[in-house]
Amino acid sequence: MKTRTLQRDKVNIITLGCSKNMVDSEVLSGQLRANNIDVVHESTKKDHNIVVVNTCGFIDKAKEESVNTILDQVALKKKGRIDKVYVTGCLSHRYREDLEKEIPEVDAWFGTMELPLMLKRFEADYKAELLGERLLSTPQHYAYLKISEGCNRTCAFCAIPLMRGGHVSRSIEDLVKEAEGLVRRGVKEILLIAQELTYYGLDLYKKRMLPDLLHRLADIKGLEWIRLHYAYPSKFPLEILDVMRERKNICNYLDMPLQHASDNMLKAMRRQITKAEMTDLIHTIRHRVPGICLRTTLIAGFPGETAEDVEELKGFLQEHRFDRVGIFAYSHEEGTSAYGLEDSIPADEKQQRAQEVMEVQQEISYEKNQEKVGQVFRTLIDKKEAGRYLGRTEFDSVEVDNEVIIHSQDKLPIGDFVDVRITKAYDYDIEGEVVRAS
Template identity: 65%
Template structure:
């Protein structure tokens, strides 16, 4: 328990990076609140202690993290805050350099050092809170991290350097977490991990994602279960059986594929070919008709020729992915790709990213227009002026399509699930009208 002072401690936790970092921040907040701290998340309100949870994935993320640390270090020097702590991926990867270059920070902690951070704040790590979590997302959806770390050896990726080897959470623990979230009003679970489809190999000696999905589908109150960050090589196809047969598992799969050229995939050490990838995607669409597949690609990898990029463009045109994002290659030290020359100019990387997204924009518009007239279930996320804004089962928050419903039709609340008919479409959004007014 922390020492009581005349000035109560108020903590502001700042989260940078991905949803996996967000879950880590939520666990930090949960532990601090259990130790009687008043905690805010990404708040502009006054706080005397700041914890910055950093990202160290690519250059832009690292730059944002460093700039945020410097900003709060400056505030500390002006007396606006008393204590500044840094945790997360950047701190895990560059702790020694950060301590030397930004000494104003009171202490740095890695990705797996929550007990140490709590100890520095004179707080106890409460094991009895495992399974419980304060959520910073809207109360109707939450992320559920099913494992930590990654055993893959992708040449461009520094995540194993920051997160370590793959460690699965037991199914029973995850079910307890889901039950706790459901009691808080969560209807949608987004399963996340560095590598989702590796789940269970360390604990159960088999890929146990299908068994986990079945167990989570039994949690009362959970309506949608969504899969993020699957790896295509040796994908457990039984997942599609569960998806096809279990209504709570969304017909949605986030599966970063990275490239469509066999030569580039080999240099990336992705352990899969384009033909094998195409076979997997076709199988998914046959087993789960209407499945929405989200993927991401990496352009500008060392040695990527115009011909290899053209192969990627052809791959995207052929497969017609429902959702797609593009990253530009970032030359990361201590990865095997760093040994190669970063020989694709920055302007070429940007131009290729734009060209790929232009192709996807056309595909997305055509796919969305084909849905006009269809009936869908919409989960309401917010009200925006004259519209309620929500998502279908084919869309994850913040990165995918949204559905706009006229607000004059009915009174709806955030978290309501309603039936609607699609009446119009743009490249990245749908318009719809309510079918069953509430």
Template identity: 65%
Template sequence: MKTKTLRPDKVNVITLGCSKNLVDSENIITQLKANDYAVSHDANEAANIVIVNTCGFIDLAKEESINTILDYADRKTRGEIDKLYVTGCLSHRYKENLEEEIPEVDAYFGTMELPGLLNRLEADYKHDLIGERFITTPEHYAYLKISEGCNRTCSFCAIPLMRGKHVSRPIEELVRQAEHFARNGVRELMLIAQELTYYGLDLYKTRELPRLLEALAAVEGIRWIRLHYAYPSKFPREIFTVMAAQPKVCNYLDIPLQHASDAVLLRMRRQITRAETEDLIRHARAVVPGIAIRTTFLVGYPGETEEEFEELCQFVRAMRFERLGVFMYSHEEDTPAYGAEDDVPAEVKADRANRLMEIQKDISLELNEARIGAEMDVLIERKENEFYVGRTEYDSPDVDNEVLIPASQAYLRTGDFVRVRITGATDYDLEAEVVRE
């Protein structure tokens, strides 16, 4: 019998940025493993080849990416690694600048240049691996990227510059990948894209996210399907009908709204008004009672006045979102907003972000306290000190609430679903006891 021999090189893939970048890294790892490379992800152990998958979304993300590249470039200069490659959004957007400023990197690649990266490593791109993917997340959940790119024209956003136009993946291909995940123990699928609701328009000439959800829900072994990164304008409302009817589709929607002042929304080119947004939220809550809506807002956009910011605060108080995050505006070159003056001082942006989160903190506590006494299903994520830590269907990993269950009550395993009763609440977490396993 012929023995499979690994290449002598070992590769460490470093991922920066969002879950969409993580999926790209997982595809890199999958291809390299199929080419007999030993590959690790964000590992501390020695590797002689390093691939840094960068983020270029906002200033803080770009700074982190550049610092990471510089760190590994320094390690290469000291002889600690042999080869250093850079890929991802920052590399796609600023390749020529990076080549000039950090020449220690052996090669830079854009977001769509995986075959070129593999070729540089003398590895073949294996088309037969489409539908399969090594995952770096805990084995009970995986991200499923249903499309690439974005056709929206939001004035502040550089993503179309780095990711190109919207391209949907066929339903059949996504179902095959979901089946592969399920066979390998995945219980929860998190659907991600730059813009979920546009799914299918390029392939099928109609918005087909509802049909995709029905197809994925038919995959045996998958228990939860979660929706991330929807766009509010022209939202296909039949998604809520599917969510209400299909138990596997979590009553959860991540829908970044960005602002609530009509004047700011117009400058942002968001193609929606506050009234239309409120109508969409009311419709969602009417069709799917108890739905958890996660949103994000952008403060400090050029020209944002105190009055416009107060409109946003009033909107958040009125809508009482279950989950909320805030970003401070980053002045991104080559975006339409770059032509305007970045006239909101950094300290004002930070103050507005903090004020908005203080409003949300009180809302979150009130909503959490209202759950005390309720029974809920919880997916166990990990054991931490004297507690098991889990999530409800209303919570996505890393960004949302967690449920703390005393470890003395029962023996639970990561990836288990358990029934609990909520016994206590804090601003962003719940406490619970096991009702039954």
């Protein structure tokens, strides 16, 4: 592809939003590199002449960040510092027509499923044989593995099906092959991601196949940790728990967004589950996998939420004492079924409710971390900064969970496992000393 510069094209990909977007950017990087096009991810060297912004359109805050990032890159183009700006991802998929009118300086807009079309802009061919050959933007010792795309659920608040379409599973054979390739490249931890993990396989195999996939992945030599993200609680396939208990390299960790605990809210959100059913499921999970770490995500300020609903949610957290909790303020998204409801709760009140819930969880997290003092945990070293090492246990996922702070005079190679005895505990992090190499 010719541009007004004489130098060889170099593409910088900027990724916003979730880990699923990150995987899409990594795949794009791999395709470009296979076509002999220089590509980097979120480079600060400013030696590139083309930018691809992979956007998020999930909630208002994410959309605002995406638009601002696009405008920043357009400003650089106007100053002559870059030649072209391309935009892809969820925001582009959902609002392309409006964005084309508002930001005409962008050279091309692409939806979430238009990778081959984007590659044509670079006079590049889509290479289907490049299974898993992506340019990792994570450290080399862990990687995300997206097992499916889209979602068939009908949650009232969620716009993801509008941007990603219906659920489409990848085959077990392709996923195992990709995982094997990642392990050969030095990956020790694979984080399974999807809009909805537990639905995996229903479209391809006519039954839920996540347990079968987990067994196949657990057989891969050198794969130390397999971590599960985004499991839907309704009709949860309990066989997953048996595999988790049986296979040592499947982390005793489950990310299961519940969104609320009030039956009024669960019904309004179209979550297809009741508070009593969630309670039974939580007890079953903890009974079948003793010591499991449960992470959940919640929403504050959904239309019709009352102060009583918030108190019920706080009581639910105090009863079940989740290890990890994240919370979002409700975002009123056009195209969702909830958009027809009155978004009457002010933004500051939504944030206040979210803060109240997190204050409850903060105390729970502190108490749970205090219980770890004196215990020894196998810890994966993620990075070194400010003269100290930062790692994670099997109960901690990347970026969203606790970190283990390690002070060591000895060099601890990034990506290695060490045993750490916990000496101090804080609200969301723990601190310890190396006992021995793991």
